[in-house]
Amino acid sequence: MDKPTKLVVNCETGEQTVVELTDEEIAQLEADRVAAEAQRAEQEAAEQARTAKRLSAADKLRALGLDEAEVAALLG
Amino acid sequence: MPTPTYVAIAKTVLTGSQATVTFSGIVNTYTDLLLVVSARTDRASWTDNINVQMNSIAVGSYSQRDVYAYGTSPLSNNLISSNNQFFRFYFVVGANATSNTFSSQEIYIPNYTGSTNKVFSTTTAGENNSGTDFAIGASAGLVSNTAAMSGLTLTPQYGTNFVSGSRFDLYGIKNS
Numbered sequence: 611m612d613k614p615t616k617l618v619v620n621c622e623t624g625e626q627t628v629v630e631l632t633d634e635e636i637a638q639l640e641a642d643r644v645a646a647e648a649q650r651a652e653q654e655a656a657e658q659a660r661t662a663k664r665l666s667a668a669d670k671l672r673a674l675g676l677d678e679a680e681v682a683a684l685l686g
Numbered sequence: 687m688p689t690p691t692y693v694a695i696a697k698t699v700l701t702g703s704q705a706t707v708t709f710s711g712i713v714n715t716y717t718d719l720l721l722v723v724s725a726r727t728d729r730a731s732w733t734d735n736i737n738v739q740m741n742s743i744a745v746g747s748y749s750q751r752d753v754y755a756y757g758t759s760p761l762s763n764n765l766i767s768s769n770n771q772f773f774r775f776y777f778v779v780g781a782n783a784t785s786n787t788f789s790s791q792e793i794y795i796p797n798y799t800g801s802t803n804k805v806f807s808t809t810t811a812g813e814n815n816s817g818t819d820f821a822i823g824a825s826a827g828l829v830s831n832t833a834a835m836s837g838l839t840l841t842p843q844y845g846t847n848f849v850s851g852s853r854f855d856l857y858g859i860k861n862s
Binding site for chain 1: 696700707711713843854
């Protein structure tokens with residue numbers, strides 16, 4: 611299987627060169643992607659937890675007698 | 687004849703897939719730089735991001751503040767820690783977006799040859815002929831490094847390649 615490549619644009623000469631990535635570069639890109647996926651999953655989990663808290667808070671406000679407009683005004 | 691303020695330094699339109707795109711040997715004769723990107727990656731999603739690294743500046747030198755909205759999500763903001771490896775450039779178009787659509791993105795880097803830390807700003811719109819999947823973003827950031835900037839490397843955050851048709855234009859801007 612062909613290795614992934616990078617395009618290098620030399621701004622001084624205008625030359626554009628396609629170069630195969632080294633094993634080290636490939637490993638670094640893969641590590642970056644794994645880290646990005648982990649970060650994305652963490653952010654999604656945090657957002658889901660925040661949404662659950664908002665829904666819970668809304669229910670408690672309704673139980674206190676606030677109407678929907680008041681709940682919306684408080685929670686945005 | 688007036689002095690031109692925007693000068694095209696380099697441009698490239700990909701004719702095949704590339705894992706990264708690097709601008710090297712950026713001359714120091716301008717005041718500011720503007721990078722205009724119209725790109726698409728092979729990520730199996732309608733959107734992706736781009737990691738941008740200046741020169742080969744080390745991990746831990748990048749920090750940024752972002753405001754963005756995408757899909758049906760409300761406007762959000764996010765502070766990425768100062769321990770980042772690169773600055774993140776939202777949103778490039780992914781493989782699941784409408785065929786032949788590309789992002790509209792700009793990075794502005796003032797005083798790129800100065801001896802102080804480098805700042806940057808970005809604006810972006812993820813193009814997609816969909817009623818729900820579209821994205822906007824803006825970022826302001828800092829590269830904690832005082833070396834003159836002579837290179838920029840762009841890499842998809844999630845996808846493995848920028849795809850054919852992706853375009854990258856680098857301009858130098860003079861303040862006179």
